[in-house]
Amino acid sequence: MNSRVAGMAGVLIVILVAGSGVLQAGTTTITFSQKGIVTVSNVFFVTGGKPAALYTFTGIDSTGHSFSGQMVIDSAVNGSANCTFTGPGGIPETGHVYTLTGGAAVTIIPGVGRLYSVATSGIGCSNRTAISFTEQETIEGGGGSYNGATGTRTLQTLQLFAGQSNEGTSFIKVTGSATITVP
Amino acid sequence: MKTRRLGAIVAAIVAIVFVGSTACFAAIFNITANAKGTSATLGVGFAAGTYANLLTYTGTDSTGHAFSGQAVGEYTNGVAACSFTAFGGVNESGTVLTLVGGSAISIEPGVGKLYTQVTSGTGCFNSTTGDFSISQTDTIVGGGGTYANATGTETDTFLGHNVGSPVSGSFSFEKFSSSASITTP
Numbered sequence: 001m002n003s004r005v006a007g008m009a010g011v012l013i014v015i016l017v018a019g020s021g022v023l024q025a026g027t028t029t030i031t032f033s034q035k036g037i038v039t040v041s042n043v044f045f046v047t048g049g050k051p052a053a054l055y056t057f058t059g060i061d062s063t064g065h066s067f068s069g070q071m072v073i074d075s076a077v078n079g080s081a082n083c084t085f086t087g088p089g090g091i092p093e094t095g096h097v098y099t100l101t102g103g104a105a106v107t108i109i110p111g112v113g114r115l116y117s118v119a120t121s122g123i124g125c126s127n128r129t130a131i132s133f134t135e136q137e138t139i140e141g142g143g144g145s146y147n148g149a150t151g152t153r154t155l156q157t158l159q160l161f162a163g164q165s166n167e168g169t170s171f172i173k174v175t176g177s178a179t180i181t182v183p
Numbered sequence: 184m185k186t187r188r189l190g191a192i193v194a195a196i197v198a199i200v201f202v203g204s205t206a207c208f209a210a211i212f213n214i215t216a217n218a219k220g221t222s223a224t225l226g227v228g229f230a231a232g233t234y235a236n237l238l239t240y241t242g243t244d245s246t247g248h249a250f251s252g253q254a255v256g257e258y259t260n261g262v263a264a265c266s267f268t269a270f271g272g273v274n275e276s277g278t279v280l281t282l283v284g285g286s287a288i289s290i291e292p293g294v295g296k297l298y299t300q301v302t303s304g305t306g307c308f309n310s311t312t313g314d315f316s317i318s319q320t321d322t323i324v325g326g327g328g329t330y331a332n333a334t335g336t337e338t339d340t341f342l343g344h345n346v347g348s349p350v351s352g353s354f355s356f357e358k359f360s361s362s363a364s365i366t367t368p
Contacts, residue, residue, distance in 0.1 A: 042224040042234045043352030052349070054223045056239060070221035070239065072347075072354045104347030106221045106356045110241075114219070114356055118347045140346070143270065143356070 027151070027181040034059025034067075038159060038170045045074045045102025052102065055172055065112060071105030073119060075133065083125035085132035088160045095127035100135060113144025115180070117153055124157075133157045139180060151180040212335075212365040216250070217358070218242025222343070224352035229257045229284025238287075238357055248294060254287030258306060258317065265307035267316035270344045275314055280306035282319060295328025297365070299337055306341070313345025313353055323365055330367060337363035 036057030043052045052074035060066050075098040087093040103119030117137040124133030139151040155176035162169045220240025227235045235257035243249050258280040269275045285301030304319030323335040341359040 040226070041352060041354075042226050043349045043354050045349050047350050051226075051352070054225070054237075068241075070223060070354075072223055072349070102347070102349065104349075104354050106346055106354075108219060108221070108241075108356075116344075116346045116356065147271070 025182050027179060029177060029179045030061050030063065031175070031177045032059055032061035032067075033173070033175045035171070035173045038172050041072050043072045043074075046076070049076065049101065050074065057172070057174070059174070061109075065109050067107050067109040069105060069107035071103065073103035073122075073133075073135070074101045075099060075122060075124065076101050077126075078123075085125040085130075087130045087132070088158065093125075093127055093130060095125045095131075098124045098126050098131065098133065103135065103137070105137065109144075113142055113146040115142040115146045115149060116140045129161055131157075131159045131161075133159070139178070146180070146182065148183045149180050150183075151178060153178040210367050212363070212367070214244050214246065214363050214365065216242055216244035216361045216363070218250070218361075219356070219358045221355070222357050223354045225255070227255055229255075233257060233259075233283065234352070235283075235285070236353060236355075240357070240359075244291075248291050250289050250291040252287060252289035254285065256285035256287075256301060256304075256317075256319075257283040258304065258308075259283055260308050260310070267307040267342075269309070269312070269314045269316070270342060275307075275309045275312060277307045277309035277315070280304075280308050280315065280317060285319070285321075287321070291328075295326055295330040297326040297330045297333060298324045300324050313343075313348065313355065315341075315343045315345075315355075317341040317343075323363065330365065333365050333367050335363060335365040337361055337365075 034057040036055050038053050038055050041052050041054035052072040055071045058068045078097040078099045081097040083097045084094050100119055100122030105117045107115045117139050119135055119137050122135035124131055135155045137153040139149050142149045155174050157174045159170050159172040218240045220238050222236045222238040224234050225237045235255040238254045241251045261279040263279040265279050266276045282304035287299045290296045299321040301319050301321050306315055306317030308315040318340050321337040323333050326333045339359055339361045341357055343355045343357045345355045
């Protein structure tokens with residue numbers, strides 16, 4: 001779940017000098033996709049709760065820039081509410097509702113900069129084979145061209161558990177969009 | 184919080200290194216490097232009941248070679264006051280960090296890989312922001328390719344910026360610079 005960079009002006013005031021890594025002040029909207037692996041971290045967002053999942057990913061955004069990074073995300077089952085989602089391979093699946101308990105991400109775009117974001121809300125559906133999750137994040141600064149950046153991100157994730165439960169290693173693919181304002 | 188690097192530039196040479204191949208003769212490499220990465224606390228500890236951070240990084244060295252790697256590092260947080268210059272040149276205050284343990288593997292495509300163990304280190308940690316600064320010394324304990332059976336020492340300086348505010352553990356962006364003297368047999 002995470003990140004990105006650069007151009008494709010929406011209502012743009014921004015000019016991205018592709019390949020140079022230079023972003024000028026303004027707001028831009030970007031879409032991106034990424035894939036990675038997930039393992040269990042020792043980062044806790046809730047005292048006494050479960051440790052957050054650690055995602056290590058690489059991807060590409062709508063400006064053609066490649067990026068890599070990591071994020072930690074934690075969610076907890078929301079009562080016994082049932083739900084449905086489209087699992088890996090397009091197969092309909094049923095599960096229980098999960099809601100966000102905390103998360104954060106760092107994305108590094110070589111030659112451009114880095115972006116910090118913190119999860120603010122999220123809801124998904126999971127069973128013992130996979131989880132589908134939609135999450136909102138706020139952008140809280142960065143480095144390089146993204147120094148002092150603000151904005152929001154929305155991510156749609158699909159995670160396939162490789163182990164026997166949702167606490168083991170798994171694969172994840174993410175699509176998302178970000179609206180970023182650079183001072 | 185922790186390490187890495189590779190590359191070439193022969194200093195007081197004992198031989199010739201064929202950069203880009205894995206063939207080499209005895210040599211001494213004096214190298215500097217810069218890298219960036221992200222880290223998170225994992226269930227790996229160098230002392231009972233404690234946990235190290237896993238740092239995943241990429242960078243370039245003074246020979247122009249790119250490298251990537253992973254490192255685990257663990258520090259204890261004391262009570263003595265300290266200060267450091269954080270990201271953006273901001274002055275932050277905190278309390279002293281002392282090394283518990285650490286190690287790293289760096290991989291330089293087409294050249295080789297290098298193993299290091301951290302032998303000493305100190306730093307400063309701001310418990311309010313989660314930001315930190317660390318300086319440490321490593322021993323080179325072998326490698327592969329050009330760096331097979333390598334020995335030597337390395338020094339690293341890290342700067343970390345915490346993202347979010349987990350109630351336990353840490354998740355951060357890190358950048359570091361390194362200087363290494365590597366001897367191959």
